[in-house]
């Protein structure tokens with residue numbers, strides 16, 4: 001017989017949440033700070049996602065962008081893409097929305113313990129990675145070092161700009177970011193070029209290193225090639241997130257399958273060696 005998860009809470013029933021604040025990150029992305037209406041913690045792990053809904057509209061999977069070590073709220077960084085996310089972008093503090101979850105396989109924190117971390121994000125991928133980055137900030141003694149690399153299309157697409165400068169000055173951390181192109185009129189004086197340009201001069205002991213990649217599909221092959229060149233060639237050294245269009249979020253509908261795996265349940269976080277041989281995975 002079907003057993004509802006989480007203390008009789010149905011996996012299909014949205015839980016009401018209150019919107020505490022909305023902050024503009026870029027012209028297309030906003031950060032939503034939320035709290036469950038019953039004031040309990042979401043109890044997610046970095047890398048997990050929720051299915052977010054507005055009554056009368058559809059649902060969409062959105063990664064949690066804050067760490068469970070930050071209590072009393074959780075945050076979602078949402079790009080305006082279609083009907084639901086546009087409606088979310090029109091909401092203001094005080095509004096109520098629904099969430100299901102948290103769902104999915106998180107980043108494998110045990111495997112990162114004591115390691116030198118290379119955390120690599122492209123575009124909107126910084127949202128899920130931020131949950132792990134904040135976790136590392138709050139538990140910095142558990143990691144040898146944390147190097148963050150982030151690439152965006154243009155200066156105005158750089159998300160979490162305040163966080164980027166905070167991370168540069170965090171204990172044990174370094175943070176570098178680049179934009180593909182900058183308009184001639186832009187006063188942006190940071191680096192330009194692809195994210196792999198930032199990775200040419202990485203100093204790491206490959207033996208004790210673990211990399212995490214979250215970004216758009218075209219980023220994966222070149223970034224993985226750069227990591228291989230650095231010497232990250234053993235199993236369980238490269239973790240990545242595979243996002244596919246999803247429906248149920250709980251492994252029932254098969255909408256997000258890649259061969260025998262479902263991205264919503266077996267992922268979205270995978271070890272590279274679990275998926276690199278699967279057709280259409282990377």
Ligand SMILES: Cc1cc2nc3c(=O)[nH]c(=O)nc-3n(C[C@H](O)[C@H](O)[C@H](O)COP(=O)(O)OP(=O)(O)OC[C@H]3O[C@@H](n4cnc5c(N)ncnc54)[C@H](O)[C@@H]3O)c2cc1C
Nearest residue numbers: 060061062063077078079081082083084085127243244245
């Ligand atoms: C595990 C997971 C985590 C995600 N986390 C985030 C997040 O943190 N922030 C965020 O802004 N978005 C995230 N997304 C993407 C988000 O779920 C989609 O953009 C969603 O469909 C938007 O809903 P909508 O109704 O506004 O737009 P829709 O009308 O559903 O779609 C708008 C456009 O986006 C395309 N699309 C839908 N889903 C995806 C997808 N997974 N990959 C690529 N294109 C897609 C559609 O084909 C369509 O062209 C995540 C997706 C997954 C699977």
